[in-house]
Amino acid sequence: MSVRVYGRCPSARQPMASGDGLVVRLRPPNNRLTPDQARAIAAAAQDYGNGLIDLPARANLQLRGVRAQTHAALIAALSPLGLVEPEGSRAPRNIIVTPFADAQTYALADALQRALRTAPDLPHKFGFVIDCGPAPVMGDISGDIRLERSPDGRLLLRATGLALGAPVTKEQAPQAMCDLARWFVDAGGMHEGRGRMAQLIAQGACPKGALAPTDSPAPGLARPLPGVVAQGALVGFEFGQLQGETLAQLATLGPLRLTPWRMLLIEGLRALPDVPGLITDPRDPRLRIFACTGAPGCLQGQGDVRALARWLAPELAPDTTLHVSGCAKGCALPTPADLTLVATPEGVDLIVNGRAGDPPFRRALSPMDILQLPEFS
Template identity: 50%
Template sequence: MTVPQIKGYCPGALRPMQSGDGIVVRIRPFNGRLRRAQADGIATLAAAHGNGMIDLSSRGNLQIRGVTEATYPALIEGLRRMGLLDPDEAIESRRNIIVTPFWQTGGETEALAPALTEAISAADAPAIPGKFGFAIDTGRQPVLQTASADIRLERDAGGGLILVADGSDKGKAVSIETIIDEAMALARWFMETRTDQNRMAALLRDGAALPADHFIPRQKQTHVPAPGYTPLGAMVGLAFGQLPVKTLASLAKQGGLRMTPWRMLLVESARELPGVDGIITDPNDPLLRVIACTGAPRCAQGQAKTRPLARTLALHLKDGAFLHVSGCAKGCAHPKPTHLTVTATPDGLNLIRDGRADDAPDRAGMTPEEIIKAL
C-alpha cells in the first residue's frame, strides 16, 4: 500500500505547496470576507497565472491552482496590491481564523476579527503549529462547531461571551474587552502544556486539564448550513468547493463574498443570482452531502479521479447520508468520520462506514460499480 506523504503544514500564499497540477497558492481572506473588487481580482489573477480553477477549503480559504514558478511572482504581486497578503510567512501561518458569515455590520463580531488578526500578528504572539486555528462564532447561536478550530469564541445560553478550548464542553466567561487577550493566553497555555500534540482536542484527549475557570456550559449547534436566502444575502453551494474563475467573477458582480467552512459562499445583499453557472441553490441537491478532494491527477498523491467518482456516487446516495471520497488515506478534505468514506488505493477503492479515510475498511479493493451496490 502506498503511504501518503504528510507535509505537516497547510499551503499559503507566501508558503505555497507543490501539487500534481502545479503550485497551490492559498489565500486567507482577512476577516473572512472579500470585497467585490478583491473577488473579481482573484478571478482575473487565477485565470492569468493559474489553471482557472479555485478551491474553497474547509477553513473558508481560497486556493488558486495550477500556478507555475514563472507565474508565481506576478500572482503574488497582484495579491499584494489588493491587500490580501500577510506581512510575512510566519504571521500567515498563524492566521488561521474562521469567522461566522452571519455577522452584522457594526456588531461585536465585525470588531473581533481584525482585533484577533492584530493579536496573532504581534511579535510576541505564541508560535502555534501551522494547522492550529481560531473560530469567531459569536452570533446568538453557534454555527461553526463542526468546522476545524482549536480556540473558539462563542456565546453561552444567556448571550455572554465565552472562550472555548476545542474538545471541551465548557468555556470561560469573558468580555468584549478581554476575549482577545484571553484567547492569546489560552494559546500560550496550549504551547506550554503540550508535548507532541499539534491540536487542542488531542491535548485534552491525552489528559491535559484546562484551568478551573473553564466551567460555563457551551451551547450545542443546531444550525444546518444550506443554500438559500438569509437576511444578509444569498448562501450558495459549490460542488466539492470547486470554483471556476468565471463563477467567481459572476458572483463578485452580485456583492461582497463571505467565506464559510461548508463549501458555500454568502453573497452579500443578493436576492437573485441570474445566470451564475457552477453554483448550487437547491438545498436538497445530493452534491451538498458529498465531500471530495482534488484527487488524481491534480494531487500527486491521489490514487483515483475522485470528483467524477463522487458525482456518480451522489446519484445513489440515500437521503440523509454523507459521503467522503478521498484520493488517499490522508483524508485532507475531511479528516473527521463520515457515514460513508471511499478511499482510493493502488489496489482499488476501500469502503469505510462511520469512519475516516485512514480507518480499516469494511471492504477493500472495490470497483466503482461495487461501491454503488454497497451504498
C-alpha cells in the same frame, strides 16, 4: 501505501506543489472579499493558474495550477489589495469568522488579529474559530480555540475537546484567546511544530484559573444549506471548487463572505443568483458528498475520486454523507462520514462511520460493487 503528511498549509508566499502545479492559499481578512478583491482573484486564477479556485474548510481560497514562473507576478498583482501576507512575516494565523457575523463580531476578529502579533508560534494547522452568533454553527469545523455564546448570550471561550467554556467579556476575549494559545504551548501541546488542542485535551490537560471551563455553550445549529439568509444569499459549489470566471460574475453582485462549508455568501442579495456552476438547491446530493482533488491533480491521489463521486451522487440515499478520498489522509473531510471511500492501487476501500485513515470494512471494491451497498438506491 504511505502518504506524505506536510504538517503545514500552503500560503500565498509559500505555495505547495501538487499534481497540477502550485497551490496558492489566500487568507482574506475576516474571510471577506470586496468586489474589487474578488475580481482580482478571478483574474489571477485565469492569468497565472489553471483557472480553478478551491474553497477549503478554512474559509479561505486556493488558486490551483499556478506555475513557478508566474508566481511572483501573482503576488505582485494581489499584494496591493491586502490579499498577501507581508514579505518576511510569520505564517498567517488561521482564523475563521462566522459568515453570519455582525459588526461586533468583526470588531472582535480585528482585535484578535492585533493581539496575536505577540502570541507564541503555533502549529501551522492550529486555528481560531469565532462562532459567536446566537448559537454555534461551526461546531463541526476544525479549530482549536473557539469563541461561542452561552444560552443566555454571554461570550464563552472554549478549547476544542472540552464540553465547557470560560465566560469572557468582549473586552477580554481577544487577549484570553491568546492566553489559551499560550497555555496550549506551555502545557506541551506542540511537538516539532505540530499539535492540536483536542489531542492535548484527550491526554487529560485542562486550563485553570480564568481559562477554566465552567459553562456550556448554546446548542449548536445544523450546517447551513444554500438559500437566502438575513445577511444575503448562500450558494454552493460542487466539491468546493469554482472557475475564476464564476467568481468574477459573483463579484458583480456584491461583497462576498467565505464560509467553511464550500459555499459563498453574497452580501445583501435577496434572491438566489442564476449563475452557471452554482448549487442553489438545498436538496442537491452533492452537498452531502466530500471529495478531494484526487488524481491527477494531487500527487498522492490514487484515483479520479471526483469523477467517482459525481457518478455516485444521483444514487446516494437521502441524509447519507459520503466522503470520497484519493488517499488515507482524507483532506476533504477530517471528521467521520456515514460512508468513506478511499482510492488504493487495488481498488476502493470502504469505511463505515469513520475517517479516511480508519481501518476499512471492505477492501478493493469496484464502482459497481459500491452501487450494491444499501446506502445507494
